[in-house]
Amino acid sequence: MKRSTDRILTTHAGRLPNPSNMEEIIAARTGDQGKHDELVRFGVTEMVSKQVELKNDIHSDGEFWKTRDQRYYDGRTTGVELIPVTVDKPAWILTNQPERCMPEFREFFAVYDAIGNTPMPGVTFQPATQREAVTGPLEYLGQGTIKHEIEVVKAGISAAGADLEDFFFPVLSPGWLSHFLWNEYYQTEEEFFHALADFFKGEYEAVVEAGFVLQIDDPSMVTRYGFPNPPLSIEGYRKHVEMRVEATNYALTNVPEDQVRFHMCWGSQHSPHTTDLPLKNVIDLFLKVNAGAYSIEAADVRHQLDWKLWEDVKLPDGKIFIPGVVAHKTTTIEPPELVADRILTYARIMGRENVIAGTDCGYGNRVYPEIAWAKMRSMAEGARIASEQLWP
Amino acid sequence: MEYRGQGAIKHEIEVVKAGIAAAGADVDDCFFPILGPGWLGHFLWNEFYTTEEEYVYAMADFFKGDYEAVVDAGFILQIDDPGLCDKFGLFDPPISVEEFRKHAQLRIEATNYALSNIPEDKVRYHTCWGSWHTPHTTDIPLQHVIDLLLKVNAQAYSIEAADVRHQLDWKLWEDVKLPDGKIFIPGVIAHKTTTIEPPELVADRIMTYARIMGRENIIAGTDCGYGNRVYPDIAWAKMRSMAEGAQIASKQLWG
Numbered sequence: 001m002k003r004s005t006d007r008i009l010t011t012h013a014g015r016l017p018n019p020s021n022m023e024e025i026i027a028a029r030t031g032d033q034g035k036h037d038e039l040v041r042f043g044v045t046e047m048v049s050k051q052v053e054l055k056n057d058i059h060s061d062g063e064f065w066k067t068r069d070q071r072y073y074d075g076r077t078t079g080v081e082l083i084p085v086t087v088d089k090p091a092w093i094l095t096n097q098p099e100r101c102m103p104e105f106r107e108f109f110a111v112y113d114a115i116g117n118t119p120m121p122g123v124t125f126q127p128a129t130q131r132e133a134v135t136g137p138l139e140y141l142g143q144g145t146i147k148h149e150i151e152v153v154k155a156g157i158s159a160a161g162a163d164l165e166d167f168f169f170p171v172l173s174p175g176w177l178s179h180f181l182w183n184e185y186y187q188t189e190e191e192f193f194h195a196l197a198d199f200f201k202g203e204y205e206a207v208v209e210a211g212f213v214l215q216i217d218d219p220s221m222v223t224r225y226g227f228p229n230p231p232l233s234i235e236g237y238r239k240h241v242e243m244r245v246e247a248t249n250y251a252l253t254n255v256p257e258d259q260v261r262f263h264m265c266w267g268s269q270h271s272p273h274t275t276d277l278p279l280k281n282v283i284d285l286f287l288k289v290n291a292g293a294y295s296i297e298a299a300d301v302r303h304q305l306d307w308k309l310w311e312d313v314k315l316p317d318g319k320i321f322i323p324g325v326v327a328h329k330t331t332t333i334e335p336p337e338l339v340a341d342r343i344l345t346y347a348r349i350m351g352r353e354n355v356i357a358g359t360d361c362g363y364g365n366r367v368y369p370e371i372a373w374a375k376m377r378s379m380a381e382g383a384r385i386a387s388e389q390l391w392p
Numbered sequence: 393m394e395y396r397g398q399g400a401i402k403h404e405i406e407v408v409k410a411g412i413a414a415a416g417a418d419v420d421d422c423f424f425p426i427l428g429p430g431w432l433g434h435f436l437w438n439e440f441y442t443t444e445e446e447y448v449y450a451m452a453d454f455f456k457g458d459y460e461a462v463v464d465a466g467f468i469l470q471i472d473d474p475g476l477c478d479k480f481g482l483f484d485p486p487i488s489v490e491e492f493r494k495h496a497q498l499r500i501e502a503t504n505y506a507l508s509n510i511p512e513d514k515v516r517y518h519t520c521w522g523s524w525h526t527p528h529t530t531d532i533p534l535q536h537v538i539d540l541l542l543k544v545n546a547q548a549y550s551i552e553a554a555d556v557r558h559q560l561d562w563k564l565w566e567d568v569k570l571p572d573g574k575i576f577i578p579g580v581i582a583h584k585t586t587t588i589e590p591p592e593l594v595a596d597r598i599m600t601y602a603r604i605m606g607r608e609n610i611i612a613g614t615d616c617g618y619g620n621r622v623y624p625d626i627a628w629a630k631m632r633s634m635a636e637g638a639q640i641a642s643k644q645l646w647g
Contacts, residue, residue: 104625104628104629105625105629106625107623107624107625108586108623108624108625108626111623270586270587271586271587272586272587272588272625272626272629273587273588274588274590274629300585300587301582301585301587301588301589301590301593302587302588302589302590302593304593305592305593305596327556327585329585329586329587330555330556330582330584330585331525331526331527331584332525332526332527332528332555332556332557332584333527333528333529333556333557334556334557335529335556335557337560338556338557338559338560341560370527371527374527374529
């Protein structure tokens with residue numbers, strides 16, 4: 001995994017704004033596989049070129065082509081069905097966000113639910129009509145699928161003339177998938193998470209074998225807090241997280257730590273976030289994930305003081321920290337001087353060679369595309385300013 | 393422009409005072425915002441006066457009556473003047489910082505002229521970089537107008553300071569001294585994000601300014617107004633967080 005050896009490197013959380021041919025890609029999803037793949041390859045090339053142009057150092061494919069429909073599951077596993085949503089069985093767990101039940105935000109969420117996360121002209125957000133459910137044993141059969149997807153992405157990268165060494169490839173964690181995938185088969189949560197871990201084991205190994213750094217996306221480490229009704233105590237919640245971290249680590253058994261980065265955030269919704277679980281409650285569990293690098297939301301107003309925790313909790317030797325230095329929860333562009341200030345703060349605490357500048361979360365469908373690009377431009381400029389001070 | 397608003401402003405003040413009284417609140421605890429001449433100039437085109445100076449001073453004469461009526465009624469007068477900062481990016485073709493400073497200086501002199509009969513300790517001055525939810529990459533850095541800001545004959549200065557583009561502006565105040573007897577009202581919560589600043593962040597921001605300027609010279613404020621800029625629920629939640637953050641900071645500042 002690349003490290004900031006002679007300057008502060010920049011990266012992001014994975015999802016980028018859509019490529020120019022996104023509508024064609026969506027239309028091709030249910031049709032001819034060859035045509036679909038060619039469109040995705042073209043889109044990846046466009047996303048990679050954009051990242052290079054913005055002086056981003058560690059890239060992704062943009063993730064725009066990913067979707068979790070019946071085809072996604074059928075190509076990977078047995079036991080998953082998409083079932084129509086009912087009143088008592090919603091599409092996903094986030095419907096139970098504690099903030100939604102707070103009387104002081106009722107009117108806000110009414111508007112939010114009507115217009116969606118990012119009100120883009122012409123874009124309407126249809127409520128999900130289907131939910132994903134495990135109704136039988138999960139048996140992974142996705143070796144061919146993930147291999148094929150990786151080939152398409154690699155072709156896009158290579159057409160952009162970029163180097164695979166500069167790429168990470170994000171995949172969900174077992175815990176994060178369980179935000180969207182309801183268990184209606186396994187008797188215990190442990191069995192369910194173990195089955196999910198077995199599902200991802202194959203995907204993780206394929207990604208690393210292909211030469212990518214694997215990024216595991218797991219906002220659920222913090223966002224699930226407060227969901228069970230009645231809510232769990234912090235202690236009870238921590239046990240649940242511990243079980244999920246064990247499942248993630250089990251899925252990583254055959255993957256070297258320095259090929260893995262772990263991303264966590266508090267959910268990308270443009271909402272009040274007053275019920276975000278403070279990092280201090282899970283910071284030790286966060287570090288238990290067998291990853292060489294940790295990427296985390298740190299620029300948003302609710303988490304911009306989290307650096308103080310790292311004055312007491314030591315980042316283990318050899319690890320890399322990727323704090324979010326630009327947020328997606330404001331349209332205003334963080335100036336390079338603020339980006340540099342944030343990088344310098346973490347570099348002072350953790351050492352310059354252990355810090356890579358990152359974003360709070362993915363960008364696609366969360367900010368206007370131009371805003372995403374401007375923030376990444378500012379991040380690169382801020383990293384340059386910080387590097388000048390750190391490597392005088 | 394010939395001012396004839398004595399009756400109009402007096403009537404408006406009576407209506408507002410009746411509302412305040414009905415809420416059982418004290419006029420002493422209320423400020424009354426009015427535009428600065430420079431800010432009105434954002435919306436009111438001059439197609440009559442031959443020089444800019446005449447035009448700006450005509451607007452100052454217009455406001456002189458309004459300002460005096462507000463203070464006579466027992467209110468603290470707030471002068472709203474985002475024009476000090478946000479007009480810089482609006483010139484087409486763009487102008488230099490030096491030219492802009494001349495432009496701003498004329499408006500401040502006119503503002504002070506409008507305030508000539510009002511004691512300084514009855515006036516607070518608000519400036520910000522415009523409340524639009526936009527990139528704000530062309531905001532003029534505060535360093536270019538910080539000295540002009542302090543030339544306004546006001547006892548208190550309220551300024552955007554929580555938004556990402558201005559949250560490091562506190563560093564300037566380590567070199568520029570807030571004059572003795574003045575009050576500083578930094579924005580400790582922004583309207584440019586829906587996410588609620590936690591009380592601990594509010595407290596941290598207050599503590600930063602208190603360390604530099606002295607605890608008794610700080611009042612916690614907002615970056616700009618809220619109406620039509622954030623969802624109502626979000627505005628109230630931010631103000632609740634500000635009050636709690638001020639309480640946390642006060643405990644640390646007064647032991």
